[in-house]
Amino acid sequence: MTAQKTILRALAGETLPTPPIWMMRQAGRYLPEYKATRAQAGDFLSLCYNPELAAEVTFQPIRRYGFDAAILFADILLVPQALGADLWFVTGEGPRLSTITTQAEVDALKPVEAIHDTLNPIYETVRILSKGLPSETTLIGFAGAPWTVATYMIAGQGTPDQGPAHGLKAENRAVFDALMARITEATIEYLSAQINAGAEVIKIFDSWAGSLQGADFVDYSIKPMQQITEAIKERHPGIPVIAFPRGAGERYVGAHAAIGADCVALDDGVDATWAATHVQKDGCVQGNLKSSHMVTGGDALVSETRRIVDAFSGGPHIFNLGHGITPDADPENVQLMIDTVRGK
Numbered sequence: 001m002t003a004q005k006t007i008l009r010a011l012a013g014e015t016l017p018t019p020p021i022w023m024m025r026q027a028g029r030y031l032p033e034y035k036a037t038r039a040q041a042g043d044f045l046s047l048c049y050n051p052e053l054a055a056e057v058t059f060q061p062i063r064r065y066g067f068d069a070a071i072l073f074a075d076i077l078l079v080p081q082a083l084g085a086d087l088w089f090v091t092g093e094g095p096r097l098s099t100i101t102t103q104a105e106v107d108a109l110k111p112v113e114a115i116h117d118t119l120n121p122i123y124e125t126v127r128i129l130s131k132g133l134p135s136e137t138t139l140i141g142f143a144g145a146p147w148t149v150a151t152y153m154i155a156g157q158g159t160p161d162q163g164p165a166h167g168l169k170a171e172n173r174a175v176f177d178a179l180m181a182r183i184t185e186a187t188i189e190y191l192s193a194q195i196n197a198g199a200e201v202i203k204i205f206d207s208w209a210g211s212l213q214g215a216d217f218v219d220y221s222i223k224p225m226q227q228i229t230e231a232i233k234e235r236h237p238g239i240p241v242i243a244f245p246r247g248a249g250e251r252y253v254g255a256h257a258a259i260g261a262d263c264v265a266l267d268d269g270v271d272a273t274w275a276a277t278h279v280q281k282d283g284c285v286q287g288n289l290k291s292s293h294m295v296t297g298g299d300a301l302v303s304e305t306r307r308i309v310d311a312f313s314g315g316p317h318i319f320n321l322g323h324g325i326t327p328d329a330d331p332e333n334v335q336l337m338i339d340t341v342r343g344k
């Protein structure tokens with residue numbers, strides 16, 4: 001057997017002496033080279049849809065730090081755009097979309113087969129990455145989970161409590177369910193096309209899973225991620241899936257089996273020692289250093305990094321932050337985290 005990439009070994013359940021490492025939003029505004037390429041592209045969406053430049057920003061953190069995985073540079077909101085929603089980004093504020101709150105608006109979305117017309121450049125980025133990455137680096141493709149994507153499509157923007165999506169779910173369940181079904185179908189097609197283009201691992205981001213209560217958490221976070229995972233594994237046997245039900249808290253327990261995921265990504269709201277006992281017992285976990293350490297650095301960064309590595313050292317673990325790195329982070333602190341994980 002050939003020596004496999006470390007990320008794939010951890011995802012297959014192997015306990016490694018040093019956990020492999022990558023970082024959410026590793027291509028991003030904390031890096032001067034990212035800002036330069038983004039300026040060259042014009043704006044964020046032009047960067048996402050320019051395969052050469054999107055591949056370039058994906059390579060940047062690999063060149064600078066030698067992370068064990070590269071994550072495709074794109075955004076979870078490209079799927080709503082491919083389904084026909086208007087999408088734009090307001091500098092300093094975030095995404096804006098045309099809203100979907102009625103059955104007529106769901107019916108007016110493009111058919112799922114049409115998404116590739118918009119998303120073809122993303123598959124081209126994946127092909128460039130697949131050819132150009134170092135042989136030891138794993139290529140991760142991704143999409144948003146249906147609930148998280150729906151929260152943006154319903155509200156037309158990010159919301160602190162996902163109120164508009166909870167409102168539609170309470171007031172017009174049939175419309176909400178139709179929208180969730182459409183996103184789920186589109187996500188399966190999108191991820192499948194990323195795998196055909198060369199993605200080796202899939203990550204599903206359910207950033208707003210934490211605001212789903214009771215049965216809703218199972219019905220609208222776990223089940224859609226399970227459906228997507230099952231469909232992906234049916235079409236592409238052997239492709240590992242990382243699920244990220246952010247904010248799940250105690251509901252992280254049993255998530256591997258409920259979703260059928262090879263790895264569950266942990267946010268920084270759960271304690272590593274607790275998660276090692278209750279979650280890692282079921283399979284690989286990813287996480288979960290607070291991203292604020294990338295701003296503050298110093299001894300606290302080193303001791304927290306070591307504590308997390310130690311806590312998860314008895315099982316399969318991929319080191320990562322608990323959420324994306326922020327634009328005010330210091331690139332030197334990222335190096336310090338990597339050196340600490342790798343015992344340098």
Ligand code: CP3
Pocket residue numbers: 023024025026027028029038044071072073074075076077093094095142144148158205207324
């Ligand atoms: O992790 C990576 O490096 C891969 C690329 C990636 C981006 N977004 C690039 C991006 C990934 C995996 C995402 C996922 C994403 N996008 C999520 C889920 C993960 C999470 O953070 O919870 C969500 C909710 C989005 C939607 C989104 N995109 C928002 C709310 C924003 C604005 C907030 C912000 O950070 O500015 C974005 C923009 C965005 N997506 C940026 C990047 C690098 C910043 C854009 C810029 O350059 O101005």
